[in-house]
Amino acid sequence: MLVFPGSNDERDAAWALGALGADAQLVWHAETELPRETGAVVLPGGFSYGDYLRCGAIARSAGIMGAVRAFAAEGGPVLGICNGFQILCEARLLPGALLRNRDLEFVCRDVQIRVEHEDTFLTSRCDQGQTLTIPVKHGEGSWYANEELYGELAEAGQLILRYAEDCNGSVGDVAGVRDEAGNVLGLMPHPEHAVDPLLGSGDGALLLAGLVDAARERVLAAAPR
């Protein structure tokens, strides 16, 4: 779990992953190496570097990002949530960009999102077409790609989650995307805030459990026999 100055969801996310059986360790942005036996990397929500310049723009050159790029390049699962998604887009590890919400208002509520593709580590425990209730809380969450890029991504199956209701003006109501290889994913909704029905929904646990599965597989595959 990376922590940038201004990250604020890292503890919720670490707690949620812990409840799902993962050992989530916080890694400060100025580090240059990921912990040994890292099975997956999560970039949490927040306002890294105060959202200066553009949301996520400064974080792309943080010390730890070299190690994250290397981890991603060798197939390691990387998930960006909200500001983490913005960072991955700015780092050009994910396609598109996040703009101000269409109505220029901060959106903070539960939304319905639809699983478009179940063949990713995040959606492996879901069914295609399944609707999940997960909260959003963002001011700059309107995902944008021009027509040409959008067409390519749709064709390639990289638009993995869509809002099932009007949320923020995202092109195609896209809520989450993956990279070409499929091991780097980002989404604006916060699955870590929806892991217990007491808090309104447990649907986020379905997504995060898929991430924990992928992380476990990676650690076991790398372990000496």
Added chain:
Amino acid sequence: MRNSLRSLGFEVGGARVGRVVDLDVDAETSTAARAQVERMCQQLLANPLIESFEIEIEGDEA
């Protein structure tokens, strides 16, 4: 912002807020300075998917 200007009685058609970044760079020539800033824009200052940029060089021949 446009509506606010209009409510003050100004006749405003379009209005947009942009960003200006002032940079001091050491360079032998203005061409070299421009090349440096161009790279800064491409790598960080502008996101080419959603933004465009213009560069103006003001020489301070020190």
